[in-house]
Amino acid sequence: MPAFWHWFVAAGTIVFIIWCVWLVSWSSKQGPQNVADDDVVGHKWDGDLEEWNNPAPRWWLYLYFITIAWGIGYMLAYPGFGNYEGMLGWSQQGQYEAEMQAAADNYEPIYEKFAAMDFADLAKNDEALALGGSLYASYCTTCHGSDARGAAGYPNLADNDWLWGSTEQAIITSIANGRNAIMTPWAQVLGSDEAVTNMAKYVRSLSGIEDADNAAQAMQQPFTTYCAACHMPDGTGNQLLGAPNLTDDIWLYGSSIDTIRTTINEGRQGQMPPHGDLLGDNRTKILAAYVYSLSQN
Numbered sequence: 001m002p003a004f005w006h007w008f009v010a011a012g013t014i015v016f017i018i019w020c021v022w023l024v025s026w027s028s029k030q031g032p033q034n035v036a037d038d039d040v041v042g043h044k045w046d047g048d049l050e051e052w053n054n055p056a057p058r059w060w061l062y063l064y065f066i067t068i069a070w071g072i073g074y075m076l077a078y079p080g081f082g083n084y085e086g087m088l089g090w091s092q093q094g095q096y097e098a099e100m101q102a103a104a105d106n107y108e109p110i111y112e113k114f115a116a117m118d119f120a121d122l123a124k125n126d127e128a129l130a131l132g133g134s135l136y137a138s139y140c141t142t143c144h145g146s147d148a149r150g151a152a153g154y155p156n157l158a159d160n161d162w163l164w165g166s167t168e169q170a171i172i173t174s175i176a177n178g179r180n181a182i183m184t185p186w187a188q189v190l191g192s193d194e195a196v197t198n199m200a201k202y203v204r205s206l207s208g209i210e211d212a213d214n215a216a217q218a219m220q221q222p223f224t225t226y227c228a229a230c231h232m233p234d235g236t237g238n239q240l241l242g243a244p245n246l247t248d249d250i251w252l253y254g255s256s257i258d259t260i261r262t263t264i265n266e267g268r269q270g271q272m273p274p275h276g277d278l279l280g281d282n283r284t285k286i287l288a289a290y291v292y293s294l295s296q297n
């Protein structure tokens with residue numbers, strides 16, 4: 001809070017408390033006003049119920065003072081006077097962190113139990129998979145979808161096709177360290193728009209979704225020269241580089257001529273952000289087993 005608002009809030013609070021004290025003590029000193037007929041105000045209900053003009057009882061007055069004292073004590077203990085942090089050191093952030101810590105203390109033994117299991121067993125354990133499913137729902141659906149089937153640029157985790165590998169270590173690395181795919185642009189190297197289109201047709205022919213005409217077939221040589229380093233001469237890809245298999249008709253970005261042309265012209269840099277620090281080793285392993293189990297149906 002800027003200094004001005006700090007003083008504005010703090011001064012306003014103090015002035016208001018002083019005003020309350022003054023008001024209560026002032027009104028307690030006011031005796032009965034001059035009312036004729038024995039201090040009876042003159043209002044009457046039900047025949048004989050009359051209103052008198054007596055000061056409030058003492059205990060009532062003390063309640064006001066106790067309330068004010070409570071208020072002052074509260075403002076000293078908790079943050080209330082502008083920027084003042086309060087003697088108890090309480091903060092929303094601190095309370096949130098304490099609750100998170102308590103939850104972690106509760107759940108960590110459960111995570112530990114599962115994380116100690118063999119990966120293959122874990123991927124078949126119903127309880128662990130339920131836990132993995134709820135972790136998945138909290139952390140992964142934004143990108144990979146609630147059914148884990150992904151979207152353009154976000155891989156389907158529920159099929160048995162892997163960009164980076166399906167071993168325990170590969171999946172854990174994908175989740176914990178993240179992945180940075182690097183496919184550089186090839187428009188300049190291929191030289192012409194026509195060459196890019198023919199290369200796209202050649203790529204489609206690898207999956208058998210298009211019969212390559214002669215011009216497309218002629219792209220086999222440039223493919224071997226430029227693309228094979230990552231996608232392999234036969235186009236089956238390389239999981240060490242996250243280079244997709246181009247022969248299986250499973251597409252990360254799409255199989256239309258236009259999409260493949262964009263991929264070749266501009267390149268692609270898919271990024272899986274690292275989640276290791278956020279999740280910790282135990283939860284990462286449980287999630288990895290869950291993701292693996294999705295591919296085994």
Ligand code: HEC
Nearest residue numbers: 181182183186226227230242243251252253254268269270
């Ligand atoms: C430096 C390694 C490398 C080279 C060389 C390379 N690629 Fe790629 N390619 C990749 C990677 C990595 C991806 C995945 C990009 C991602 O995940 O964002 C990819 C993705 C693709 C895709 C998208 C596949 C899909 O499923 O949507 C196509 C098509 C493609 N490359 C074609 C080519 C062609 C054609 C060439 C040669 C002109 C080529 N690549 C050269 C690494 C490479």
Ligand code: HEC
Nearest residue numbers: 139140143153155162163164165174181242270271272275
């Ligand atoms: C911000 C978006 C984003 C979030 C959040 C995200 N991912 Fe990813 N993930 C990606 C992208 C993009 C890729 C593909 C990277 C590439 O192009 O190679 C990927 C790749 C992966 C892979 C590798 C898949 C393969 O075929 O090898 C796994 C496994 C994975 N993610 C699991 C997870 C899990 C589990 C979570 C939740 C903890 C998660 N991801 C959260 C974007 C995300």
